[in-house]
Amino acid sequence: MIFSKTANKNFPAIFLLIMIISLGFFHPATAKESNKILVFAAASTTNAVDEIGQLFSQKEYGRFVPSFASSSTLAKQIASGAPANIYISANPKWMTFLDDKHLIEKGTRRDLLGNRIVLIAPAASNIKIDIHPGFDLLPIIGTEKLAMGDPDHVPAGIYGKQALMNLGVWDKIAPKVVRAKDVRTALVFVERQEVPLGIVYATDAAITDKVKVAGIFPENSHPPVTYQAAIVKGNDTKTARAFYNFMESSEAKAIFNKYGFFVK
Numbered sequence: 069m070i071f072s073k074t075a076n077k078n079f080p081a082i083f084l085l086i087m088i089i090s091l092g093f094f095h096p097a098t099a100k101e102s103n104k105i106l107v108f109a110a111a112s113t114t115n116a117v118d119e120i121g122q123l124f125s126q127k128e129y130g131r132f133v134p135s136f137a138s139s140s141t142l143a144k145q146i147a148s149g150a151p152a153n154i155y156i157s158a159n160p161k162w163m164t165f166l167d168d169k170h171l172i173e174k175g176t177r178r179d180l181l182g183n184r185i186v187l188i189a190p191a192a193s194n195i196k197i198d199i200h201p202g203f204d205l206l207p208i209i210g211t212e213k214l215a216m217g218d219p220d221h222v223p224a225g226i227y228g229k230q231a232l233m234n235l236g237v238w239d240k241i242a243p244k245v246v247r248a249k250d251v252r253t254a255l256v257f258v259e260r261q262e263v264p265l266g267i268v269y270a271t272d273a274a275i276t277d278k279v280k281v282a283g284i285f286p287e288n289s290h291p292p293v294t295y296q297a298a299i300v301k302g303n304d305t306k307t308a309r310a311f312y313n314f315m316e317s318s319e320a321k322a323i324f325n326k327y328g329f330f331v332k
Contacts, residue, residue, distance in 0.1 A: 104131045105307045106151060108142040110158035110295065111250040112183070112224065112269050116327040117156065120320045121311075129314065130307035138250035140221035146171060146300055153308035156180065156297045158251075158269075159223030163296045173299040180315065181295035182330035184270040185227050187283040190261045197283035201235050206244075208264065215246045215257035215266035223293075224251035228267035231289040255279065269293065271328040295329075 105124070109117045114136045121132035135142065135152070143162040146152050147169055155172075157163045166172050189195040195208060205214065217225030225247070232238040248254040251268050258266040259278040266279075273281050297315060299308050314320055321331045 102305060103307055104133055105153050105305075105311045106133045106135065106303075107154045107156065107311065108135050108137075108146060108150070108152040108300075109154075109156035110139045110142070110223065111136050111252045112158055112272055113156055113181075113295065113329075114252065115275055116271075116324050116329060119323050120315065123319060123323070124311055124314050129310045132311070138217065138222045140223075141250070151303060152300050153303045153305060154297065154311055155300055156295060157223070158183075158293070158295050159226060160294055160296055161226070162223070163298060166298075166300075171301045173301050173304045176297075176299040176304075176312065178297060179294055179332040180297040181324060181332060183293040183295070183328075184287070185224060185231060185267060185285050185290065185293060186270050186273055186281045187285070188255070188258050188266050188268055188273050188279045189264060189282040190258060191278050191280050193264065193280065193282070195264065195282045199235070199283040199285055199289075203235065203237060205237065205241050205265065209241075209244055210264075212244075213246045213263045214241060214244050215248055215254040215263045216268075217251045217254055218247035218249065219245070220247075222248070222250055224254070224267065224269055224272075227290045227293055228285075230291065231285045234289045235286075274328045294332075 107117065107121060118134055121134055124130060125132045139157040139159055139162040142155065143165050146155060146166060163177060167177060187197055187199065216228045219225035219229035229238060232241060246257060246263060251272055254266045255268050255272045257263045259276060273279055299312055324331050
């Protein structure tokens with residue numbers, strides 16, 4: 069290709085103009101992306117946090133994008149570099165895991181919610197259990213299983229194991245446990261009547277008519293069920309702060325209460 073002397077002379081100016089136009093096209097996309105809020109939240113908060121997030125988006129405070137899973141799974145993803153802005157854990161243990169790695173913005177870790185753990189059965193079941201020290205689940209379970217979040221890392225499972233240990237029945241029941249990847253999976257096992265009993269949060273039992281509460285664990289049988297929230301280190305944007313503060317609004321608290329959480 070042959071360029072005229074005039075074209076060669078004007079090439080730097082033309083190139084600069086193209087660059088300016090290109091940057092102008094990319095700038096709005098970048099600004100729009102900065103308005104996104106990526107929230108990593110414990111599976112048991114799915115319904116409440118999703119509703120709060122949708123309200124947040126409707127008010128045009130920012131674009132809400134959620135990711136729900138077990139607190140342990142989400143914490144490990146954040147530790148591996150996942151770009152979450154907000155982390156909501158169903159157990160302080162996993163918040164401490166991130167805090168110890170300096171992955172939480174200083175001063176943002178706070179208690180957010182409380183909950184209870186309960187024993188559930190399929191809705192059609194006539195099982196009703198008085199949970200007390202030494203109570204026996206084996207005759208009820210028989211040759212079947214008990215579903216609960218994996219007690220090695222899922223908060224609901226950790227609380228459930230602690231309760232069963234304190235009540236003196238864990239050793240007997242441990243071989244019967246189906247270790248679910250998160251508390252909502254344990255709920256589904258009972259909903260589908262794949263197991264006769266499961267351990268979940270009271271809030272999980274409240275969102276479906278396919279299960280019923282067969283027994284409530286005494287509060288002194290396990291540490292208080294405490295959910296914590298924090299802003300992830302390096303992702304403390306204006307939108308992240310807006311959502312973090314919005315969770316303490318009267319509107320958000322009303323939604324948490326509607327789903328059975330105790331607001332701290």
